Amino acid sequence: MEVSEAIFTRRSIRRYSNKNVENEKVDKIIKAGMYAPSAVNKQPWHFIIFKDSGTFRKIIEVHKNASMLENASVAILVCFDENLQHDDGYGLLDCSAATQNMLLMAHNLGIGSCWIGIFPRENRMKSMSEIFNLPYNIIPLAIVSLGYPAEQKVTPDRYKEDRIHYENW
Ligand SMILES: Cc1cc2nc3c(=O)[nH]c(=O)nc-3n(C[C@H](O)[C@H](O)[C@H](O)COP(=O)(O)O)c2cc1C
Numbered sequence: 447m448e449v450s451e452a453i454f455t456r457r458s459i460r461r462y463s464n465k466n467v468e469n470e471k472v473d474k475i476i477k478a479g480m481y482a483p484s485a486v487n488k489q490p491w492h493f494i495i496f497k498d499s500g501t502f503r504k505i506i507e508v509h510k511n512a513s514m515l516e517n518a519s520v521a522i523l524v525c526f527d528e529n530l531q532h533d534d535g536y537g538l539l540d541c542s543a544a545t546q547n548m549l550l551m552a553h554n555l556g557i558g559s560c561w562i563g564i565f566p567r568e569n570r571m572k573s574m575s576e577i578f579n580l581p582y583n584i585i586p587l588a589i590v591s592l593g594y595p596a597e598q599k600v601t602p603d604r605y606k607e608d609r610i611h612y613e614n615w
Contacts, residue, residue, distance in 0.1 A: 458560040461517065462596050475590075495521075524586075
């Protein structure tokens with residue numbers, strides 16, 4: 447798939463078929479995350495791959511917008527290490543870039559995905575730290591849910607000329 451096609455046709459997919467996502471595809475998705483740009487090339491990310499339905503249920507209980515996990519094949523918690531990031535705030539930016547790379551690679555592989563927001567909601571971050579036993583320096587940013595798509599979405603028109611400015615505001 448061309449990069450431009452991936453960018454324009456990727457959509458958040460929240461309904462998945464029963465078909466499991468192959469481990470090789472999950473590996474490629476993680477690898478895409480690791481090829482994101484990061485400040486001073488610090489690559490402060492960590493990824494927790496999980497499939498356990500008990501873990502899915504725990505997350506759904508504490509996160510009102512994560513019900514798509516009910517039928518996901520696998521999910522990935524994207525975190526950053528505060529001790530590895532370039533400076534305060536950069537881990538968040540680096541891991542956001544990694545997460546976007548992962549969504550695009552998933553789409554490229556025919557896998558539906560959705561960014562489930564954790565950061566900056568304190569209650570969600572605390573819940574993820576408890577559920578996944580995260581060390582104090584590991585900050586959860588997002589969950590990427592993955593599964594073969596059971597819904598199709600059209601590409602919306604989002605081009606807004608009035609958001610573009612030339613030379614000055
Ligand atoms: C920071 C962030 C947090 C998000 N959190 C959630 C979430 O918790 N649950 C969810 O269903 N979608 C979540 N989304 C997905 C957005 O709802 C989605 O990207 C947006 O509606 C645009 O749709 P599209 O991804 O199909 O282009 C999140 C996206 C971002 C970037």
